[in-house]
Amino acid sequence: MPKERKREKGEVHEKFWERTxxxxxxxxxxxxxxxxxxxxADSYTRLEKRGSAKPPFxxxxxxxxxxxKQPSITVLDNAEGMDSKKLKEALKYGTQxxxxxxxxxxxxxxxxxxxxxxxxxxxxxxxxxxxxxxxxERNKHLNFxxxxxxxxxxxxxxxxxxxxxxxxxxxVMGVFPDFLxxxxxxxxxxxxxxxxxxxxxxENPKYKIFVIDGYTNDKMHLKYNxxxxxxxxxxxxxxxxxxxxxxNIHLSIYKSVEELPQGxxxxxxxxxxxxxxxxxxxxxxxRLERNLxxxxxxxxxxxxxxxxxxxxxxxxLVDEKRRGLDSEHPFNKILFDExxxxxxxxxxxxxxxxxxxxxxxxxxxxxxxxxxxxxxxGTGLFEPPIMPMTFAFYPVYVxxxxxxxxxxxxxxxxxxxxxxxxxxLQTTNPDIVIKMPxxxxxxxxxxxxFLVKHIELYSEKAGAKGEIIASRWPYTLESEKMGVEVxxxxxFSPENDFAFVPDTTSIVDxxxxxxxxxxxxxxxxxxxxxxxSSSYPVICPGEWLLPETKEKLQKYxxxxxxxxxxxxxxxxxxxxxxxxxxxxxxxxxxxNLKVTVVSEPSIAGLFRxxxxxxxxxxxxxxxxxDEGILEIYYKHPLIKKYMVKNxxxxxxxxxFIADTITREVLRAFVETGVKENxxxxxxxxxxxxxxxxxxxxxxxxxxKGPKFHELFIYLAKTFKIGKED
Amino acid sequence: xxxxxxKKDEDLIRxxxxxxxxxxxxxxxxLVLFAVNYxxxxxxxxxxxxxxxxxxxxxxxKFSLIGFPExxxxxxxxxxxxxxxxxxxxxxxxxxxxxxxVTERGKYFLDETKKMLEGKIQLVRxxxxxxxxxxxxxxxxxxxxxxxxxxxxxxxxxxHKSEILQALRIPPNSKSLVPTRLAKYTEYALRINETxxxxxxxxxxxxxEADANA
Numbered sequence: 001m002p003k004e005r006k007r008e009k010g011e012v013h014e015k016f017w018e019r020t021x022x023x024x025x026x027x028x029x030x031x032x033x034x035x036x037x038x039x040x041a042d043s044y045t046r047l048e049k050r051g052s053a054k055p056p057f058x059x060x061x062x063x064x065x066x067x068x069k070q071p072s073i074t075v076l077d078n079a080e081g082m083d084s085k086k087l088k089e090a091l092k093y094g095t096q097x098x099x100x101x102x103x104x105x106x107x108x109x110x111x112x113x114x115x116x117x118x119x120x121x122x123x124x125x126x127x128x129x130x131x132x133x134x135x136x137e138r139n140k141h142l143n144f145x146x147x148x149x150x151x152x153x154x155x156x157x158x159x160x161x162x163x164x165x166x167x168x169x170x171x172v173m174g175v176f177p178d179f180l181x182x183x184x185x186x187x188x189x190x191x192x193x194x195x196x197x198x199x200x201x202x203e204n205p206k207y208k209i210f211v212i213d214g215y216t217n218d219k220m221h222l223k224y225n226x227x228x229x230x231x232x233x234x235x236x237x238x239x240x241x242x243x244x245x246x247x248n249i250h251l252s253i254y255k256s257v258e259e260l261p262q263g264x265x266x267x268x269x270x271x272x273x274x275x276x277x278x279x280x281x282x283x284x285x286x287r288l289e290r291n292l293x294x295x296x297x298x299x300x301x302x303x304x305x306x307x308x309x310x311x312x313x314x315x316x317l318v319d320e321k322r323r324g325l326d327s328e329h330p331f332n333k334i335l336f337d338e339x340x341x342x343x344x345x346x347x348x349x350x351x352x353x354x355x356x357x358x359x360x361x362x363x364x365x366x367x368x369x370x371x372x373x374x375x376x377x378g379t380g381l382f383e384p385p386i387m388p389m390t391f392a393f394y395p396v397y398v399x400x401x402x403x404x405x406x407x408x409x410x411x412x413x414x415x416x417x418x419x420x421x422x423x424x425l426q427t428t429n430p431d432i433v434i435k436m437p438x439x440x441x442x443x444x445x446x447x448x449x450f451l452v453k454h455i456e457l458y459s460e461k462a463g464a465k466g467e468i469i470a471s472r473w474p475y476t477l478e479s480e481k482m483g484v485e486v487x488x489x490x491x492f493s494p495e496n497d498f499a500f501v502p503d504t505t506s507i508v509d510x511x512x513x514x515x516x517x518x519x520x521x522x523x524x525x526x527x528x529x530x531x532x533s534s535s536y537p538v539i540c541p542g543e544w545l546l547p548e549t550k551e552k553l554q555k556y557x558x559x560x561x562x563x564x565x566x567x568x569x570x571x572x573x574x575x576x577x578x579x580x581x582x583x584x585x586x587x588x589x590x591x592n593l594k595v596t597v598v599s600e601p602s603i604a605g606l607f608r609x610x611x612x613x614x615x616x617x618x619x620x621x622x623x624x625x626d627e628g629i630l631e632i633y634y635k636h637p638l639i640k641k642y643m644v645k646n647x648x649x650x651x652x653x654x655x656f657i658a659d660t661i662t663r664e665v666l667r668a669f670v671e672t673g674v675k676e677n678x679x680x681x682x683x684x685x686x687x688x689x690x691x692x693x694x695x696x697x698x699x700x701x702x703x704k705g706p707k708f709h710e711l712f713i714y715l716a717k718t719f720k721i722g723k724e725d
Numbered sequence: 726x727x728x729x730x731x732k733k734d735e736d737l738i739r740x741x742x743x744x745x746x747x748x749x750x751x752x753x754x755x756l757v758l759f760a761v762n763y764x765x766x767x768x769x770x771x772x773x774x775x776x777x778x779x780x781x782x783x784x785x786x787k788f789s790l791i792g793f794p795e796x797x798x799x800x801x802x803x804x805x806x807x808x809x810x811x812x813x814x815x816x817x818x819x820x821x822x823x824x825x826x827v828t829e830r831g832k833y834f835l836d837e838t839k840k841m842l843e844g845k846i847q848l849v850r851x852x853x854x855x856x857x858x859x860x861x862x863x864x865x866x867x868x869x870x871x872x873x874x875x876x877x878x879x880x881x882x883x884x885h886k887s888e889i890l891q892a893l894r895i896p897p898n899s900k901s902l903v904p905t906r907l908a909k910y911t912e913y914a915l916r917i918n919e920t921x922x923x924x925x926x927x928x929x930x931x932x933x934e935a936d937a938n939a
Contacts, residue, residue, distance in 0.1 A: 387847040392840070397833040465829075483833045 001173075002126055002137040002149035009145055021121050021142075022179075028265050029180035030188070034197045035118035036075040036172050037061060041207055041278065043079035043170070048206075053079070055206035060164065061192075064214035065185045073122070074173040074214075081131035081168030084152045087138055091116055091127070091146055115172075116140060122174025128163060129170040130155050185213045189220050194266040196283035199224045200300075204278050227256035227268050227298055233346060234299070238338060242331045245307055251339060253299035253346065260298060264324070271339070272300040273325060275309070281317060282324035286336045286343065293347045301339065305331070348614040355612035355634050358718035362610050363603065365715045370605030372704065373669050377678040387450060390416050391423065391470060393482035394452075401489040402462040403558055405435060408482065410470055412451040417442050422472070425455060429466025432459045432484050440470075447682055460559070462488040492561050494518040498589035500582070505593060507538065508600045510573035514565040515593055517544075517584055521560050524553065531585040532566065538580035538595050540568045570597050606672055607665075610715070620660045623668035630665065632719075648717045658712035662705055663697070670696040734769045741782035746842045748784050750851040755838040756784045757805040758816050762827050762835050772824040777802045791858050792916045801856045860913040864922055867892055867910065876925050886936050889929045903933055 025032055037059055044057035062074040082090060119125045119140045126139045126149070137149030155165075163171050182188045189211050192198055201207055202224035209222045234253040239246045253271070260269035264283050273282040281303075285294055308314055308331060319326035326332055386394055391412040400406040410423070423440040427433065435456040442451070457468070464486040471479035491501045497520035507513050517530070530544040544566060547553045556562045568582060575597040582593040603609070608628035614635060621632045634643065642653045670693050673681045681696050683689045741763075748756060760780040764771040769779075781788045781797030790796045806825060810817040816831030827835060840846045855861045867873055870892035875884045890897065893906045907930050914922040 385849050387849060388840075389845045392837070392846055396837045397830045481833075483830060485830075 001124070002128065002139075004139065004147040004149060005151075006148050007141075007145050008148065021117050024117055025121050025177070026179050029121070029177060030182070030191055030195060030265070031197065032118045032121045032176065032180075033061065033073055033075070033188075033192065034195060035114065036073070037198070037209060038201065038279075039115055039118075039172075040075060040077035040079060040170065041201055043077060044207070045277070047079055056208050057206060059207065059209045061209065061211045062214045063185055063188055063211060065183060065188070067183055070123070070176050070178060070180065071183065071185075071188065072124075072173065072175040072214075074171060076164050076169065076171045078166055078169040081165070081170055082129040082136065083131045083134065084136050086131075087127070087129055087136050088146075091119070091138060091140060119172065119174065120144070121177055122172075123177065125172070125174030127170065127172050130160070130163070130165045131168045135159065185211075185218070189222065191266065193222050193224055196265050196267075196270075196272060197280045198222070199226075199272060200274050200278035200280050207278075227254075227260055228258070229254045230257045230296075231255050233297070234342060236342065240331065240334050240338065242308070242334060247308065247331075248304040249335065249338070250302040250304075251299065251342065253297055256296050256298060259295045262295070269295055269298050271298075273303060274300065275303045275305050284324055286339045288340065288343050288347070294343070297346075301335075303335070356720045357610060357612065357715060358720075361715055361718045365711055366603050366605075366607050366610065368711055369607045369665065370603070372707070373606045373672075376669055376700065376704070377673045377676070377680055386411055388413055390478055390480075392480050393468070393470065395482070397483040397485075398457070399485050399487050400432075400457055400459060401487050402460055402492070403489055405456050405458045407454050407456050408468075410440065410453045410455060410480075412440075412442075412453065414446045414449055414451055417445055417451070423470050424472075426469045426471070427466055427484075428469065429464055429484075431461040431464040432457060432466045432468070432486065434468065448677075457484060459484075459486040462486050462492075491516065491518045491563065492559055494520065494561065494591075496589055496591070497523050498584075498586055499591040500584065500593035503591070503593055504596075506596045506598045507568065507570055509576045509597050510570050511600065512567060512569040514567055515582070517564040517566055517591065519562045519564065519586065521557055521562055523586075523589070524562060527587055529586075530564070532582065533585075534568065534582045535580045537571045537575040537578055537597065538568055538582065539571050540566060540582055544584075568595065606668065612719070620657070621664050623664055625668065625672065630661070630668075632661070643719065647719075654713045654716050655709065657716050658709045659705075661712045661716075662708040663701065665708060666697050666700045666704065667693075669700060734775060737767060737769060738764075738775055738778050738782065741779055743785055744783045744842070747844065748842060749786055749854060750848055751787075751838070751841055752848075752852040753787055753801060753805045754809045754814065754816070755834065755841070756780065756787060757802060758810055758827065758831060758835055759783070759838050759842070761806070761810075761817060761825050765827060770824050771819075771826065773803070773806070773821045776806055776825065780805075787854060791855055791860055798856050855917045860917050863894075863910070864913055864917065864919055867922060867925075872929070873922075873925055876928060877921065881928065884928075884932065886932065889932055893929065900937070907933075 040059045041057070044053060044055075044059075047053035048055065048057075058078070060074075060076040062076070063071055064073075065071045115127075119127060120142060124139075126137060128135070128137045128149075130136075133154055134152045135150050135155040136152060139147040139149070141147060160166065163169075165171065182191060192211065193202065202209065202222055203226075211220045211222060212218065231254070232252065233255050234251060236252075237248060237250050240249055251271075256268075261267045262269045262285075264270075267283070270283045270285050272280055273284070274280045285297075288294060305317065308317070315326075315329060317325055317329055317332060319328075325335075327336065386392060388411055391410060394409045394411050398406065398408050412423070421442040425434050425437070425439060435458045437453075437455065440453050455468070464484075466484050467481045468484060469479055469481045471477075494501055495503075499518060501516055501518045505513075505515055524546060528546040528548060530546065532540050532543055534540045544564060546562070546564070547556070553562065556564060566582075566584075576599045578597045580595045580597070582595060584591050584593070606628060607623075607630060610630045610632065612634050613631040615631070615633055616635050617633050618636075619633060620636050620639060621630060623630050633639070639657075642650065647653055670681055674683060674689060674693060674696075681693075683692050685692070757776065757780055760783055761771045761776055763783065764775055764779055769775060771779075777797050777799050780802050785794065788798050788802060790798050803821070806817065807820060810831070811819060811825065814831075814834075816828060816834050817825045818828055819825035837846065841848060853861070870888070872884050872888035872892040875881070875888070887897065890903075893903070893910060895902045895906055907926060911923065911926050913919075914926060
């Protein structure tokens with residue numbers, strides 16, 4: 001410990017400093033140590049920026065801890081050091097020396113508290129610094145007096161050895177104030193590692209901060225371990241326009257795998273605001289601190305505010321008591337608003353992610369909905385690709401497979417439709433059958449310019465050729481014809497009389513499907529067992545038993561073939577692109593099916609997704625037509641009230657929810673149908689269609705309502721609420 | 726019947742005049758099918774070269790080269806006759822070495838095509854006139870850009886400079902490319918007579934010049 005040789009009077013009243021120092025550190029006394037560590041790091045950074053030093057940079061923190069005594073600390077660096085002039089300046093009130101990691105800054109963003117305050121908070125403090133072989137020692141008293149020890153004295157080898165300064169450097173020492181509660185070396189180390197102000201510095205590989213137990217010489221390298229990340233949920237670069245200058249802000253938010261502790265100084269859930277490489281100024285969620293939606297979130301905000309800091313006329317960004325960013329500073333106000341806006345969006349998503357519907361059920365319901373919509377609106381072409389003067393087939397020639405029906409279209413110009421309009425359909429080859437309709441009759445004059453009528457063709461005779469003739473005979477001689485050819489259906493000629501048809505197929509990742517195994521009828525005698533095996537990741541039953549009696553087997557017989565549908569499925573997900581083989585064996589016959597796992601195609605149609613939403617609206621659900629998404633608002637008071645544990649047993653509530661969704665879905669059907677000019681929803685007065693749309697919705701509700709109720713009750717039962725199970 | 730020599734066929738083909746009906750909206754495959762049948766009906770063997778000339782003479786607006794309306798676009802006709810009508814749609818049989826023939830299936834489409842040419846059946850979709858070459862490709866891409874769409878909507882004021890540069894495929898820091906790109910796009914637009922694109926290019930030029938002078 002140096003000896004005080006003289007004293008210089010302080011520039012301000014001692015009470016002022018007592019209060020300032022206490023205010024600054026009383027709630028978080030470890031910041032005294034952090035301030036000194038950061039000063040050392042800044043000094044190294046300045047050296048590096050001048051090209052005088054290369055990383056790694058070591059900072060040694062020595063702690064002397066005793067159970068019943070206040071711990072004392074020594075922070076040592078081998079950085080710039082200070083001469084007497086700079087030292088005097090650094091410890092003077094209202095100094096504006098170049099501080100911080102930014103060499104061009106006149107002062108740091110944290111004006112008001114710094115080295116002086118940290119020193120004054122330490123009892124019996126001393127700052128010993130060596131620059132150009134000259135030693136300087138000074139201390140600070142609580143009344144702001146400065147004590148002076150050696151001043152510009154040449155340093156001896158022994159002194160260097162005692163201090164641990166090889167060339168230039170600084171040592172700051174002192175005893176922690178009584179408001180530091182921590183007494184144990186390990187606890188202080190742990191807290192230093194967890195402290196938000198240290199995180200960026202500890203993450204920076206350029207700096208190595210070692211803490212040494214002064215009594216045992218135990219050495220610990222401080223490191224910060226960030227929470228285990230599940231995913232990055234936001235990575236955005238935006239600008240803040242402040243005082244005609246643009247400041248880049250890089251916001252990154254991550255989601256951890258587990259819930260994180262919140263709050264300063266050791267919490268992990270929050271946003272770390274920093275500038276430069278490691279200068280942390282705050283750790284907050286900008287007014288959303290206690291929001292449970294962010295309990296798993298953490299991140300950082302890199303602020304390019306150097307220009308703002310360099311401006312001596314600008315108020316500091318950090319509040320006077322150094323609690324964090326000054327919320328009254330106009331720059332911070334804009335910054336918080338921008339971040340809040342993004343956090344709100346994330347909150348909605350995050351909250352919604354805690355409410356979910358069973359994915360498989362949801363997809364099933366979506367497919368069913370889209371199917372029903374197609375049925376209601378009509379499956380034909382919205383707009384005929386051809387516009388005949390009278391009527392015409394589309395396409396004009398078709399190839400069909402034996403035993404497989406196929407639908408073709410007849411496009412009719414409505415100008416030729418009069419009362420009791422009729423077109424008869426005939427086939428020139430009796431082997432080619434018009435399954436339905438045999439004739440086309442139109443009772444009322446249609447509103448559309450062109451009508452599309454569907455005709456189903458069928459044939460059991462491969463190789464047959466013929467024509468379908470549409471005529472208005474005996475009324476007129478007009479007729480139209482289309483050519484038809486019947487192709488061999490590959491299922492009737494399985495290779496080796498026992499084969500998968502086709503022998504290659506694809507399956508959705510994690511999905512199920514049936515594949516067809518075709519067996520020549522005469523091959524089946526007494527033996528009923530088909531052995532099945534599959535390779536990973538596709539699974540199938542180990543065997544398949546054919547019906548025992550001929551009568552039962554007859555159900556599977558088409559022409560000369562027994563068609564067996566075998567279920568296969570992909571074990572779990574994550575196998576896109578994988579290939580597998582299914583082997584079927586019957587007596588001495590073997591057939592292989594090559595299966596490729598593919599990604600699931602997106603759901604096409606009017607409805608593409610159903611999702612729980614955190615929006616606060618007066619409605620229970622709403623269909624977002626542009627996106628094709630049916631949103632269910634779980635913040636609705638009725639949902640909040642009734643959708644609690646065991647709601648699945650509450651039939652009346654399920655019916656109520658299903659009915660509400662049914663009405664919304666049917667309205668979406670009708671409104672979209674009208675928009676797409678579907679002939680199923682004729683509108684008399686196009687200028688005021690609302691009441692007519694309502695009539696259509698009511699009609700559809702009576703027709704389709706019960707089916708939809710069933711569908712949505714089934715879906716509602718899979719709704720998961722928050723942390724349930 | 727006296728065998729018609731190659732010279733006779735050539736003379737007949739040279740005499741073919743442009744089809745008088747509205748053939749422009751039809752797709753090129755149908756027109757090639759029609760031309761093959763046209764030759765068959767006149768007892769001219771539809772060899773590839775004869776198909777090329779006959780198709781071009783019947784439908785010059787659909788089968789000429791960009792910038793050279795007096796020459797047939799043999800490449801397009803080859804693709805229509807062989808790749809589409811023969812291999813794909815099976816409306817024709819044959820190949821360049823064996824000549825071509827209309828199939829049974831093709832006859833139904835041929836009848837339909839004749840009705841289309843006679844105006845008895847109209848097509849909802851109008852098919853492209855110019856062949857897919859560099860000019861059409863890049864002008865089509867330009868038409869899909871935000872700047873062009875805003876311009877067509879009448880939202881000239883909302884078109885940003887960066888969007889114009891994007892439309893002209895000019896990287897942000899390569900303003901020196903502006904004159905050459907504008908000249909190239911103008912040349913392409915003039916060649917395939919894209920008046921709306923020409924107007925847009927004039928607008929783009931004035932906007933970029935105003936920006937440079939500011």
